[in-house]
Amino acid sequence: MRLAGGTPSAWPSGALSREAFCAKVRAEGERLYRDLPWRNIDDPYAVLVSEVMLQQTQVTRVLKHWGRWMAMFPTLDALAAASTSDVLAQWQGLGYNRRALALKRACETCSARFGGRLPDTHEGLQALPGIGPATAAGVMAFARNRPGVYLETNVRTVFLHELFPDRDKVADRELAPLVAATCPEDDARAWYYALLDYGAHLKSVVANPSRRSAHHARQSAFEGSRRQKRAEIVRVVLAEPGIGRDELARRLDAFERAAGRDGVDGAAFDSIVDDLIAEGFFREEGAGLRA
The missing domain is CATH 1.10.340.30 (Hypothetical protein; domain 2)
Incomplete structure (x- = not known):
């Protein structure tokens, strides 16, 4: 050797x-x-x-x-x-x-x-x-x-x-x-x-x-983190291509509340979605989001 x-x-x-x-x-x-x-x-x-x-x-x-x-x-x-x-x-x-x-x-x-x-x-x-x-x-x-x-x-x-x-x-x-x-x-x-x-x-x-x-x-802890919210948004958009921002925000808010956490405010939601679009995860077509 x-x-x-x-x-x-x-x-x-x-x-x-x-x-x-x-x-x-x-x-x-x-x-x-x-x-x-x-x-x-x-x-x-x-x-x-x-x-x-x-x-x-x-x-x-x-x-x-x-x-x-x-x-x-x-x-x-x-x-x-x-x-x-x-x-x-x-x-x-x-x-x-x-x-x-x-x-x-x-x-x-x-x-x-x-x-x-x-x-x-x-x-x-x-x-x-x-x-x-x-x-x-x-x-x-x-x-x-x-x-x-x-x-x-x-x-x-x-x-x-x-x-x-x-x-x-x-x-x-x-x-x-x-x-x-x-x-x-x-x-x-x-x-x-x-x-x-x-x-x-x-x-x-x-x-x-x-x-x-x-x-x-x-x-860092995953539960309740921004990273978990990102992952949930990705999961929903993959499952339902074309979903609109308003419905996606409602789904994420429900996801957080079901876990016993506070809902997600609009600014935080928009920030996460905008980041995902900028990073190439999604594109916005009309009123819908697609991967």
């Missing part, structure tokens, strides 16, 4: 050596391996779909959606050509609908400019809508088996648990060189699977080490 980087000067003193750390992750990864349907495939688009779905969403939920999505939109070009309403309808249940629109826009760009193929570099991937460093590194590692700094919550959990057991507020700028130094040049895919599976296990059996990261942020 050839490592992509040398031993960083900032390797934590008193922690496991790099060799011992890598050996432990490999062993735990083999013991805890999860045979997920988007693993060990060479289709960058299919991997990208899984990476976007898995952002802030549990694996168990993604398992219910990834296969159906791939059957509906089996290629990058198929997603690029799909209607916004079909894309949003297939995304329902995953949350954070913006991710679906960004994924579609990335595929539209690739279909128009790159012959229906994703770029084959980290930099090219990050130039697409909605693709940041971690998602780009995931596509490169899992679809192309190329090394990179794939730093997401489960990976972060392993490094914090093993190398920083007594520290809080560990910044990603400290972790990134360690991630780079341990990722093998010739087996990035298996290495990151091991980190993901060991990290997921750690989060289930110990107090979540990722909370000690300087980048950890507690997710």
